[in-house]
Amino acid sequence: MKKKILIVGQGIAGTVLTFTLIGKEDLEITILDNNPQTSSSKVAAGLYNPIVFKRLMHSWNANEVIPKLKEFYSKIEILLNTSFHFTMPLLKILSNEEEKQFWLKKSKQVEMWDYISQDILKSYKPDFINQHSGFAEVFNAGFVDLKVFLVQAREYFVGLNIYIQSYFDYSELKIENNATVYKKQNYDYIIFAEGYNSLNNPYFKWLPFVPAKGEVLTLKIPNYDSDKIVNKNLFVLPLGNDLYKVGATYNWLNLNEEVTEVAKIELLEKLKDVLKCDFELINQEAGIRPSILDRRPIIGAHPSEKSLLIFNGLGTKGVMLAPFVAESLSEFILKGVEIESEINVSRFYKFYPNGR
Numbered sequence: 365m366k367k368k369i370l371i372v373g374q375g376i377a378g379t380v381l382t383f384t385l386i387g388k389e390d391l392e393i394t395i396l397d398n399n400p401q402t403s404s405s406k407v408a409a410g411l412y413n414p415i416v417f418k419r420l421m422h423s424w425n426a427n428e429v430i431p432k433l434k435e436f437y438s439k440i441e442i443l444l445n446t447s448f449h450f451t452m453p454l455l456k457i458l459s460n461e462e463e464k465q466f467w468l469k470k471s472k473q474v475e476m477w478d479y480i481s482q483d484i485l486k487s488y489k490p491d492f493i494n495q496h497s498g499f500a501e502v503f504n505a506g507f508v509d510l511k512v513f514l515v516q517a518r519e520y521f522v523g524l525n526i527y528i529q530s531y532f533d534y535s536e537l538k539i540e541n542n543a544t545v546y547k548k549q550n551y552d553y554i555i556f557a558e559g560y561n562s563l564n565n566p567y568f569k570w571l572p573f574v575p576a577k578g579e580v581l582t583l584k585i586p587n588y589d590s591d592k593i594v595n596k597n598l599f600v601l602p603l604g605n606d607l608y609k610v611g612a613t614y615n616w617l618n619l620n621e622e623v624t625e626v627a628k629i630e631l632l633e634k635l636k637d638v639l640k641c642d643f644e645l646i647n648q649e650a651g652i653r654p655s656i657l658d659r660r661p662i663i664g665a666h667p668s669e670k671s672l673l674i675f676n677g678l679g680t681k682g683v684m685l686a687p688f689v690a691e692s693l694s695e696f697i698l699k700g701v702e703i704e705s706e707i708n709v710s711r712f713y714k715f716y717p718n719g720r
């Protein structure tokens with residue numbers, strides 16, 4: 365008999381997981397989402413960058429995560445017959461000689477060869493960008509146009525008749541006599557990919573979520589014609605047609621999806637250090653990143669209700685991490701392969717109020 369799975373949430377997490385699981389033998393997937401106007405995935409710039417600039421190291425598991433994301437998004441582009449994944453070099457503006465020397469030293473380390481350049485570019489678009497102490501290149505960066513990816517995915521799921529537009533009502537979930545029943549349907553697993561809304565999920569709200577509000581701007585910069593992402597305390601990401609995404613802010617206190625004047629001023633101030641040309645402000649958006657205390661994804665089973673799973677904690681790196689993390693969860697569901705401890709929800713079982 366086929367295993368029935370309900371995935372709650374069609375953000376990056378739920379969407380990538382659904383694509384990872386559909387078509388697998390012996391699984392019957394349904395995805396449910398309330399399709400709000402805005403969500404973290406809907407406002408995200410979609411950028412991926414394998415470098416942590418503070419320490420100039422590659423990010424967690426980059427050697428596995430980056431090839432996986434490229435394989436995954438390319439496969440789905442073919443399936444959906446559309447383009448949304450763009451590899452694009454990222455130029456880090458170097459502030460001063462010290463930063464430049466640190467970069468050059470780090471770039472000689474073998475484990476960094478695939479990720480950062482050993483040369484410093486003296487100049488890039490000098491009529492538009494402040495040149496500071498030169499530019500260093502990050503390889504294996506790029507972005508996913510999430511508006512296209514999420515909308516096309518939704519249409520695909522609707523076409524397969526596996527999509528339900530609705531809010532998951534926790535009071536309709538009954539777990540008794542080894543059966544997990546939601547609105548009179550039996551499921552083998554219900555997987556919650558609810559982003560920061562897991563804070564309202566009675567089964568998972570005990571997890572140490574540290575959600576972070578973020579805001580981004582869309583600018584029009586005529587004639588800049590950049591085909592590279594530029595970064596200095598913020599990113600300027602080319603979207604095409606003279607449009608650029610600029611972000612992002614971090615705020616752990618005011619957890620709502622309203623755009624603010626404070627965030628706009630912060631981004632425009634930082635932008636003065638990067639851009640020296642005129643631009644037009646087109647749009648401002650806000651969302652709430654689902655981050656976890658230790659900044660790692662969180663997947664696996666509820667401590668006592670083993671049919672309830674979670675896929676969350678993508679934090680600032682949803683695009684990059686989701687394909688790799690979804691694959692781990694898929695292996696767990698299909699073959700019982702143990703989830704590695706760094707991303708396993710079990711690392712937080714000690715926080716569960718009723719014990720395991």
Ligand SMILES: Cc1cc2nc3c(=O)[nH]c(=O)nc-3n(C[C@H](O)[C@H](O)[C@H](O)COP(=O)(O)OP(=O)(O)OC[C@H]3O[C@@H](n4cnc5c(N)ncnc54)[C@H](O)[C@@H]3O)c2cc1C
Pocket residue numbers: 372373374375376377378396397398399400403404405406407408409410411412530531532533557558559560561562577578579580611612613649650651652653654675676677678679680681682683684
């Ligand atoms: C301003 C900003 C910029 C960002 N930039 C980037 C970036 O450039 N690159 C990057 O990789 N990441 C970026 N991020 C982070 C990225 O957005 C997140 O990592 C990612 O979107 C998390 O996806 P998710 O699916 O876990 O959560 P969400 O996007 O929150 O999706 C959850 C979905 O589940 C639905 N849902 C929740 N509860 C229920 C329920 N009970 N019933 C039905 N539906 C439900 C929600 O409505 C939503 O559609 C950014 C975030 C912000 C805020």
